[in-house]
Amino acid sequence: MNTPLTSHQPKEEKAIVIGGGIAGLLTARVLSDHYEEVIIIERDELPQEPSTRSGTPQAFHPHRILPRGSMIMERFFPGYIDDLLVQGAPSTQNEKMSLFTSYGSLQMVPPEKNASSSRALLEWTFRQRVQQISNVRFLSKQEVTGLQTSADQSQVTGVHIKERSEQKQERTVTADLVVDTSGRSSKLIKWLEAMGLEVPQPERLKVSLGYSTRYYRIPRHVKEKWGGVVSEAQPDKGIGTGMLGYIEDNMAQTLLFSAGGAHYPSTNPEEYEKELQALATPMISEIVKELEPMGVPRGYRTPESVRQHFEQMEDWPAGLLVVGDAFCNFDPIHGQGMTVAAIEAEMLDICLHEKRHTSQSHFERHVLQRMQEAIEPAWWLSSVADLRWKGVEHVGAEPLKGVSFAQKYFNLYVKQAVKLANEENNPSMFQQYFMMNALVLSPRDIINAHTLNMLLTGNGSLEEKQLLAELGNVDEQQIQERLDELIPSFSLAVDEKALHSFPSIPLSNTKA
């Protein structure tokens, strides 16, 4: 749990969180330790039971939490996994999961306690916890329409809100801190520009991605027989990702994904079934034959993922922060969004604790900078993966470092990791790779001179040749230097205090 506050560390007065999604709930939980009063302003009516709502249309689609996110969420909401299990979310502990990569298949049996739920149940569970915090209150069916500022516009002092009812009453709520967590539809840029501020161009990953999700009822025996399935994309062959997972109320979800815009997964039931069959493995298609479809597939498309660079604004106003998708959003296939929101919320907590002891000028800009550093691996890893698709493009003030090299490196790494797991029953290499994508390990824990030397076996495989071509002519002594030149260091991404607050990093005993 967080360090308790002592009496000589007075809390600040009032904070407002715009939006009651996952980022909003995590942020409010953090702020409740540092502010006398926290108000979450949400434009939707809060559902009386776990259900999707219009403000979060993405909630229809599968939402999984990466291990790093799960660790942080357990810290902020201890026992939340038990809450999910009690409400009917299936346990994933010791449950079989089949993974199909370009280099062969693996079976994983995660040993740690976890639950697989719909996004609606997860959000409901967190909201129940936040509703129990005495100094947090919700204002629902209220839309934030703008920011209130000081006369010189250097400080945000509150928000203007409009009731979402027939009366459409408008009023202003003042606060010492306003945190925007209103997601992809955030109006923050418009509000900043209205204050006369120049907002830097964000980085954009022009990903043109498509999702299609279908729900099924499952006869009991099916889950035991098959377990969950992930069929990874093979962009060079134009094959998309497919997933099958189980959630509460005896339901399964299947998902089709592709990027690059050449093809979007179908929402037509017959076409959808055919596309399941055309995945790298026909396994999901085989399983759904034993399931009972619930309605037709529903799609989701987005042209781009966006990473704002508000930390570059020297005139960023005091009293304003932003967390979650409004700050940086991702290709959802990598399952990073909620985990990144948790990483940002945790960084906010660390910064607010530090502020108690050392006063800081430009505190808000400093927080944005630290969050930006913390989420760099997530942005880089998902971009490296998505840029394998023809038609995907990164646009930013600076090019992304090391993309082509990392793609070749991961190809060779996964090939050898799968071989080691299957032929020698040794999952260690694959575990490391999994934990990097889970945002627990830094990419530099995988991409380093020691591992590279191990990967280069001299067997003349295509993957090895391609990697050597990227590496160029370097001798053994120069390899580290060359890697430093090619790959970002990510040295500021992991805050030591954050990691030390976990008892240990539980590397999953993934079984091949």
Ligand SMILES: Cc1cc2nc3c(=O)[nH]c(=O)nc-3n(C[C@H](O)[C@H](O)[C@H](O)COP(=O)(O)OP(=O)(O)OC[C@H]3O[C@@H](n4cnc5c(N)ncnc54)[C@H](O)[C@@H]3O)c2cc1C
């Ligand atoms: C198809 C899809 C699948 C995804 N799958 C995963 C996954 O598997 N794992 C994962 O970690 N992430 C996933 N994500 C990302 C994830 O949904 C988000 O990253 C995460 O929920 C954090 O979002 P947020 O809280 O910032 O925004 P949101 O969850 O979108 O919440 C924003 C909230 O703000 C409210 N709001 C908006 N404007 C206003 C306003 N003006 N006034 C008041 N309230 C307002 C909205 O009603 C909403 O409640 C997926 C996303 C998509 C699109």
